[in-house]
Amino acid sequence: MTTTTYAFDEFVHDMTVLVDGQPDQERLFDLGSSYLERLVNNPDAVPEEFRVPAGSRGRSANHGSYILHRGEGLAITSVVWGPGDHISAHDHKTWGMIGVMNNGITETRFNRKDDGVRDDFAVLEVDRKTLVKPGEVSLLIPDVDEIHQMDNTSDRPTVEIHVYGKDLKGLDRCMYNIETGAVKNFSTTRWDNC
C-alpha cells in the first residue's frame, strides 16, 4: 500500500502560489487552512529539531521558535510550547494561521470593546477559550479577530506551525494587560515570537 504524505516543500510551494495570486481573504483562508491541515496531520514533515523546546539554545528553555521559511508575503515558523508555557494577550498586525501538530493548546481570544482611539489603553473582553487539538487550524484576522493568549496547561510539549503574511521580525505590534487596560507596543529583532 502506498501512503501519500504532504511534504513541507509541497506546503511552501502551495502557499507561495496561493499568496502570489493575491487572493481575497476568504480564498486565502479556505485554501491556506486546507493546506495547513494536511501539513500538521503529518508531523514528520518538519524535522524533529524544530519540534522540541529550545533548551539551552533559546531564550526560554521551555519554549521553541524556529524559522522554517521566509518569502515574499509569507513567513512560516514552528513554535513549541513546553508544559506550563504561556504568552499573554497580544496582536499580530497581519493575517495568520496556526496549525496544531500534537497534544493541544488552550487559546483565549479577546474582543476589543473600546473605540480604539487610544494607543496606550484598551478594554478587552474574553470572546472564547478553545482547546485547539492536533490537526486543527485557527485563523488570525487583522483588526477583526487576532488578539489572543496561549497556554499549554498539559504536561507535554505542543508543536504548532505558524503561517503569517508578514515577517514578524521588526513588526510593530501590541501586548495587552487585560487587568489594567495598558497597551504596550513591541517589536522583536528576531522572528521568534508568535
Ligand SMILES: [Fe+2]
Ligand atoms: Fe500570537
